[in-house]
Amino acid sequence: MPYDTQPQASHFINGRYVEDPAGAAIDVIFPYTGETIATVHAGTAAIVDQALAAAKAAQPAWAAMAPRERGRILTRAAQIMRQRNADLSLLETMDTGKPLQETLVADATSGADALEFFGGLAGGLTGETMQLGEDWVYTRREPLGVCVGIGAWNYPTQIACWKAAPALACGNTMVFKPSENTPLCALKVAEILTEAGLPDGVFNVVQGMGETGKALIGDGRVAKVSLTGSVPTGRKVYAAAAHDLKHVTMELGGKSPLIVFDDSDMENAVGGAILGNFYSSGQVCSNGTRVFVHRSIKDRFLVRLTERLGDAVIGDPRDAATSFGPMVSESQMDIVLGYIDKGKAEGARLVTGGARLDRPGFFVAPTVFADVTDKMTIARDEIFGPVMAVLDFEDEEEVVARANDTPFGLSAGVFTRDIGRAHRVIARLEAGTCFINSYNDAPVEVPFGGMKASGVGRENAHAALEHYSQIKSVYVRMGDVEAPY
Numbered sequence: 001m002p003y004d005t006q007p008q009a010s011h012f013i014n015g016r017y018v019e020d021p022a023g024a025a026i027d028v029i030f031p032y033t034g035e036t037i038a039t040v041h042a043g044t045a046a047i048v049d050q051a052l053a054a055a056k057a058a059q060p061a062w063a064a065m066a067p068r069e070r071g072r073i074l075t076r077a078a079q080i081m082r083q084r085n086a087d088l089s090l091l092e093t094m095d096t097g098k099p100l101q102e103t104l105v106a107d108a109t110s111g112a113d114a115l116e117f118f119g120g121l122a123g124g125l126t127g128e129t130m131q132l133g134e135d136w137v138y139t140r141r142e143p144l145g146v147c148v149g150i151g152a153w154n155y156p157t158q159i160a161c162w163k164a165a166p167a168l169a170c171g172n173t174m175v176f177k178p179s180e181n182t183p184l185c186a187l188k189v190a191e192i193l194t195e196a197g198l199p200d201g202v203f204n205v206v207q208g209m210g211e212t213g214k215a216l217i218g219d220g221r222v223a224k225v226s227l228t229g230s231v232p233t234g235r236k237v238y239a240a241a242a243h244d245l246k247h248v249t250m251e252l253g254g255k256s257p258l259i260v261f262d263d264s265d266m267e268n269a270v271g272g273a274i275l276g277n278f279y280s281s282g283q284v285c286s287n288g289t290r291v292f293v294h295r296s297i298k299d300r301f302l303v304r305l306t307e308r309l310g311d312a313v314i315g316d317p318r319d320a321a322t323s324f325g326p327m328v329s330e331s332q333m334d335i336v337l338g339y340i341d342k343g344k345a346e347g348a349r350l351v352t353g354g355a356r357l358d359r360p361g362f363f364v365a366p367t368v369f370a371d372v373t374d375k376m377t378i379a380r381d382e383i384f385g386p387v388m389a390v391l392d393f394e395d396e397e398e399v400v401a402r403a404n405d406t407p408f409g410l411s412a413g414v415f416t417r418d419i420g421r422a423h424r425v426i427a428r429l430e431a432g433t434c435f436i437n438s439y440n441d442a443p444v445e446v447p448f449g450g451m452k453a454s455g456v457g458r459e460n461a462h463a464a465l466e467h468y469s470q471i472k473s474v475y476v477r478m479g480d481v482e483a484p485y
């Protein structure tokens with residue numbers, strides 16, 4: 001039985017659905033038809049207070065629970081999430097417009113992976129001991145307290161779980177605010193965690209826009225903020241968190257380079273460029289949207305790319321055959337179309353696409369520009385849509401310098417059959433999440449995050465535990481204290 005698109009209520013606080021109709025109404029639009037499929041209300045000051053109070057009250061007992069027991073609850077939630085993957089994926093598709101083909105494998109499944117992974121690690125959270133002569137020191141890995149998670153709209157379930165799983169494993173509690181564009185699936189994550197035995201108040205969901213996010217992060221009860229969003233929002237959130245010296249994780253935007261050398265396997269390189277530009281209609285932070293192709297193979301690359309893009313099945317994202325869906329919203333579509341116009345105006349050569357598709361819904365055709373130069377707007381700004389910029393290069397030294405010439409540093413990819421060159425080039429690229437002969441793989445075992453303006457901290461892997469816990473060191477003197485007086 002698929003889920004209703006209209007949730008029982010807007011927020012999930014202290015183990016139950018909560019409504020406050022005084023909050024501004026937020027319509028949830030199905031991007032394929034433009035229809036309103038649900039309406040939720042933004043969290044009012046009272047809702048924000050209720051959620052933070054619940055998270056604060058629940059935290060000591062949650063932290064005191066045996067870590068293995070905390071982990072067992074997360075693992076149970078992962079199992080429920082997998083059992084309901086079909087329904088969760090359909091809801092995610094309705095919320096985001098992403099094809100079911102994608103949501104079935106990359107959203108609730110990735111969320112379940114994170115819950116399972118950190119559920120498994122919880123029991124192994126340990127400190128260190130050090131012997132210093134007769135004296136010794138031990139360290140305790142302690143939770144931070146109440147964490148606030150703030151999400152973007154491209155991977156709502158995944159983002160909620162990537163933040164909640166390590167936070168909860170470490171003994172923190174969380175208030176999560178989904179993107180106002182995609183508010184539905186985080187509520188399901190909360191429902192499932194509760195069903196799995198999570199104590200009330202440990203994971204709460206509050207809807208709202210930037211203002212609600214601001215109210216959450218400005219509150220003195222909050223110890224840490226983890227944001228997935230754009231760089232401009234990241235600057236504001238980081239600055240607000242700095243006031244009380246709160247911990248932060250910032251997963252922000254990018255304009256990542258994907259370098260295709262002349263000895264690459266052409267089919268794999270084209271496949272990588274497709275995955276790194278058109279998956280989720282290009283709404284992926286780590287996308288390799290500056291595709292540097294060696295001049296000697298550029299024409300062949302563009303021919304093959306265009307042929308393969310012709311095989312994209314564009315249509316109803318609920319249809320299992322569809323491989324390319326609409327943008328999340330009309331406004332995001334308009335932003336992307338604006339960038340396409342800039343590309344044309346600044347003299348890039350349009351190879352394919354370049355317009356809105358003549359059909360209902362927020363569809364932008366898969367678009368490729370060639371002969372793009374480093375200074376063009378489409379080579380500098382994050383577009384967050386299905387727009388690939390192909391740039392030519394001649395040699396390794398030049399392409400490394402140009403690839404690094406950006407304030408962003410989220411991802412980078414290299415295609416080459418020369419394994420020595422692959423490692424050498426990757427070592428010189430200023431990016432946190434890199435790929436050799438592949439693109440955009442994001443298993444939970446691997447640290448994910450950016451360098452430079454693309455972020456602070458890492459999600460997933462053991463690395464995430466460092467960002468949701470703090471170390472207390474305890475010096476133990478075995479002999480007498482020798483004071484000078």
Ligand SMILES: NC(=O)C1=CN([C@@H]2O[C@H](COP(=O)(O)OP(=O)(O)OC[C@H]3O[C@@H](n4cnc5c(N)ncnc54)[C@H](O)[C@@H]3O)[C@@H](O)[C@H]2O)C=CC1
Binds near residue numbers: 150208253286410455
């Ligand atoms: N590095 C990563 O892991 C990822 C990064 N992104 C980035 O996210 C962006 C697209 O997502 P959007 O939702 O448009 O980003 P956005 O930056 O507009 O919003 C992100 C979230 O922040 C909230 N927010 C906005 N202003 C705020 C404020 N002053 N205080 C607190 N919260 C505030 C929004 O309501 C939303 O929930 C892209 O730039 C993309 O690259 C997206 C996915 C993954």
